[in-house]
Amino acid sequence: MTATALDASLPALDALLDPGRLRALLGRPAKAGHLRYKPGVSVLARLESAVGIQWAAGFHPDYAGKLRESFDRAAALNAVLETLELPGTPGHQLVCGPVELDSRLYHPLRGSGLPLDRIEVLSYNSGRHLVVAFDDADAGRLVAHITDKAAKVPEPLLERLRQAGVPVLGQLNPGFLPEEPDFAGHTACYPWYGTxxxxxxxxxxxxxxxxxxxxxxxxxxxxxxxxxxxxxxxxxxxxxxxxxxxxxxxxxxxxxxxxxxxxxxxxxxxxxxxxxxxxxxxxxxxxxxxxxxxxxxxxxxxxxxxxxxxxxxxxxxxxxxxxxxxxxxxxxxxxxxxxxxxxxxxxxxxxxxxxxxxxxxxxxxxxxxxxxxxxxxxxxxxxxxxxxxxxxxxxxxxxxxxxxxxxxxxx
Incomplete structure (x- = not known):
C-alpha cells in the first residue's frame, strides 16, 4: 500500500500505482501502465486484466465534466464503463472501459473503418496510439496503427528505402480505410510479418x-x-x-x-x-x-x-x-x-x-x-x-x- 498520497488532490493516481488497491477496487488482479498524469487534474492509463486491455481515467472533481462525453459515448455504443468510487475520498472516481472510449483516440478509431468487433489489441498507449491485428477476407492477417496524430509514412519514402535495400514493410490500402481528411492520416495498415x-x-x-x-x-x-x-x-x-x-x-x-x-x-x-x-x-x-x-x-x-x-x-x-x-x-x-x-x-x-x-x-x-x-x-x-x-x-x-x-x- 502507498504510505502517503503522491497527489492528495488526485487519489486515482495512487490507486493505479498500488496493485493491492487496484485489485480491491476492480475485484480482479490488474496492472496499470502508460500513465499520463497532470498534477491535480487527471490521470489516464492503460489497464490490463483478465477482461483484456482497457482504458482507465481519474479526474479531480473540478474537472470530472470531461468524463461526461465518455459516458455518453459508452451509452451510444452499448459499452460497459466501470465506475469505481474511491474509498475515503468523496467525489473521486476511477473509471475504466474499452479502449474505443479513449477520448483522444475515439474519433480516429470510429472513423478508421476497422472491424472493431474483431480486433486483437497488440499495443496500447493511452491517448497516443493503438496497435491492433485482425483478419481481412482479401488481404489476410493485417496490423493497423491508429494514432492521435499522423500514422502514415509517405509511400514514396518507403519505396525509396526499399529500393536502397532498407527492409521496410509497405503500407496497405484496404478498401475499408477512410478517405476523409479528418480520419485518413490517423490509420496505417501493414501486412502481418514474422513471428x-x-x-x-x-x-x-x-x-x-x-x-x-x-x-x-x-x-x-x-x-x-x-x-x-x-x-x-x-x-x-x-x-x-x-x-x-x-x-x-x-x-x-x-x-x-x-x-x-x-x-x-x-x-x-x-x-x-x-x-x-x-x-x-x-x-x-x-x-x-x-x-x-x-x-x-x-x-x-x-x-x-x-x-x-x-x-x-x-x-x-x-x-x-x-x-x-x-x-x-x-x-x-x-x-x-x-x-x-x-x-x-x-x-x-x-x-x-x-x-x-x-x-x-x-x-x-x-x-x-x-x-x-x-x-x-x-x-x-x-x-x-x-x-x-x-x-x-x-x-x-x-x-x-x-x-x-x-x-x-x-x-
Missing part, C-alpha cells in the same frame, strides 16, 4: 544482464556459428547505415530532439530529493549534445523491438517519427533500450559491427564517435527517466534513481 521481434528473440535466449557471448574478437562481424540474434542485429546495423545514407526528401520534417530540462523538472516534482542530480545531469547532457556529429535521415526511435524477425529476414517498422537529425541518435536509442530491457550491450555491439561494415565497404552511414554515442545513449536513457513511474512499477522510485545513476556514469 517475433529482435528484442523478444534476444530475451528468449539470454538471461537479463548477461547478454550473449560475443562472436570471435571484439570488433569482428558475427560468424555463422554466432547466436541468431547477433546475426540479425548485424544485419539491422547494415540496414540502418543504408537508411542513414538517404538524401533529403521533400516533406520530411526534423526529428524530435531530446528535452532533458523538461524531463528533469517533471521527475523533480515526483522525487524532489533528486532535484539537484536530475538538473545537473540534464545540464551536462545538453552540453554534450552541443557537439553532435553529422545530421542526416534518421529512424527517430530505432530499437530492437522495432525490428521484426521472419523467415525472409528482418523488417524495420515504426517509421512514423522518421526525419532529419543527428544520425548517431538512432544508435544511442538502440543501445539505451537494450541496456534497460536486457541489461547488456551485446546486441548493440553486433549492430555497430554491421553498421561499421556497411560504412567501411559502401560508405553508408557515418563513422562512429564513441563519445557521441555515449552522449546519445544517455539522452535516450533520460528520455525514459519517468518510464518506471509511467509503467506503475511498485519500486518506481528506486528504478528512477538507478536510471539516473546510469545516465551520470555515461556523462
Amino acid at each position: 517475433t521481434d529482435l528484442l523478444q528473440l534476444a530475451r528468449s535466449v539470454t538471461a537479463p544482464g548477461r547478454g550473449f557471448p560475443l562472436p570471435a574478437a571484439a570488433g569482428q562481424a558475427p560468424s555463422e556459428s554466432a547466436p541468431q540474434p547477433l546475426l540479425l542485429a548485424a544485419s539491422a546495423g547494415q540496414a540502418l547505415a543504408r537508411l542513414h545514407a538517404q538524401p533529403f526528401c521533400s516533406g520530411t520534417e526534423m526529428a524530435a530532439g531530446p528535452q532533458p530540462k523538461k524531463l528533469a523538472d517533471a521527475a523533480s516534482e515526483l522525487l524532489p530529493e533528486l532535484r539537484s542530480r536530475l538538473q545537473g545531469a540534464a545540464e551536462r547532457l545538453i552540453a554534450a549534445l552541443r557537439h553532435a556529429g553529422r545530421a542526416g535521415f534518421v529512424h527517430g526511435g530505432f530499437s530492437a523491438d522495432r525490428i521484426l524477425v521472419g523467415a525472409d529476414g528482418i523488417r524495420i517498422i515504426n517509421l512514423e517519427r522518421c526525419g532529419y537529425g543527428a544520425v548517431v541518435s538512432d544508435l544511442g536509442c538502440f543501445a539505451a533500450v537494450e541496456l534497460l530491457e536486457l541489461g547488456s550491450r551485446t546486441l548493440t555491439e553486433a549492430l555497430l559491427d554491421g553498421y561499421r561494415e556497411a560504412h567501411g565497404v559502401a560508405g553508408e552511414g557515418v563513422a562512429i564517435d564513441p563519445e557521441e554515442l555515449r552522449a546519445w545513449t544517455a539522452a535516450h536513457l533520460y528520455a525514459r527517466i519517468l518510464q518506471p513511474f509511467r509503467e506503475c512499477e511498485p519500486d518506481w522510485r528506486i528504478r528512477i534513481t538507478r536510471r539516473l545513476t546510469q545516465i551520470e556514469e555515461l556523462l
